[in-house]
Amino acid sequence: MAAPLERLERIMLATDGTRHSRAAEAAAAWLAKQSGAGMSALQAVIGDTGYPLMVPGDEHAAVKDARDHMAELCRRMAGEGIQCQPLVSPAANPFQVIVERAGETGADLIIMGRRDRSDLSRLMMGDNTAKVIGHAPCPVMVVPKSASVPWHGIVVATDGSEFSERAVATAGWFAKELKIPLRVLAVVTGREGDPDAAGARRVADAAKTALADVDTLADCAVERGRPDQVIVSYANRHGADLIVVGSHGRTGLARLMVGSVSERVVGHFDGAVLVVR
Known part of the structure; x- marks a missing residue:
């Protein structure tokens, strides 16, 4: 069971590099600036088959794209005075990678996006998100693409x-x-x-x-x-x-x-x- 948040020194941003994560990225950046927290930005890469990409030299196009996105994201963060550690991990089960990296980096908070769904499927948050919340060593913030910062209430x-x-x-x-x-x-x-x-x-x-x-x-x-x-x-x-x-x-x-x-x-x-x- 995770403890209530009493400090914010390290944020783990879990992003998939798509438009669905843009609001989560913005929320993480804003919160890091407000609190002075450092950040680790993680992108878990999954192959089309659902298995992790295991290519010598990590030169698979998807891995390269993820590394490029993480590097650009952390450059933007640095431009705002935020210390950002880029992380890219091939993954069969993204939730495991997110939870493990959160523990390894000492994250006080995980921030992740939320994909759009139909009216029916919006009744459930999604298996990956639910598993991250169920296993994470810290609170988890889910941010849909419609969300914005700064917060007012x-x-x-x-x-x-x-x-x-x-x-x-x-x-x-x-x-x-x-x-x-x-x-x-x-x-x-x-x-x-x-x-x-x-x-x-x-x-x-x-x-x-x-x-x-x-x-x-x-x-x-x-x-x-x-x-x-x-x-x-x-x-x-x-x-x-x-x-x-x-x-x-x-x-x-x-x-x-x-x-x-x-x-x-x-x-x-x-x-x-x-x-x-």
Whole structure:
């Protein structure tokens, strides 16, 4: 289980070199400038068959293209005063490479893009992303191509679970570091085992207490409905650019899976989503 974010010294940017990763690259650069963090930029290269490219001298065209993209990306970062380490790795399972490199480089945060999907498949975040979140040694931020920086507001959703408490602590760190408004949201679902209205208010108040040292805390709200829909709607109404959620709710799931609420929030929100476990 990853710890809540309490510092940001190293960012791992996982990019595929396509337009789907441009917003993730921009978010990583902006966050690195705001925090003073260093960065490792990784591109995992997969062959057409799904197997890693193992060519002597790494001269395969796909590997060369990835190296060229990483070199150009890190040159741009250097031009903005950001220390950037380019990494290119042939990979059969991209999530394994991302998780391993994050551990090797001591990353405090992984940032990765999100591909467009149909309305149906957007209900799920994608196997690779889910596995990165399930195995990563740190929080994972998923950034769709529609997202932009700078951020103007953060929403953290909580149900009082251990994962949510970690999400609240991480959101508080971001709000203090970036000096932007933070809103806490607890949702009444009406499902057995979930907090009722009074319980949700207690959860929201507990988060408020935990965030007592956050000067930009703007609201601790309780709303009713299906959690993923309420969270995204609330964030949109309040102009939030970042949603922070725990990877699992009170029901919990196996380590390879991510809770359906966080999955759906990642799939449907047009801004960045930070998943903490």
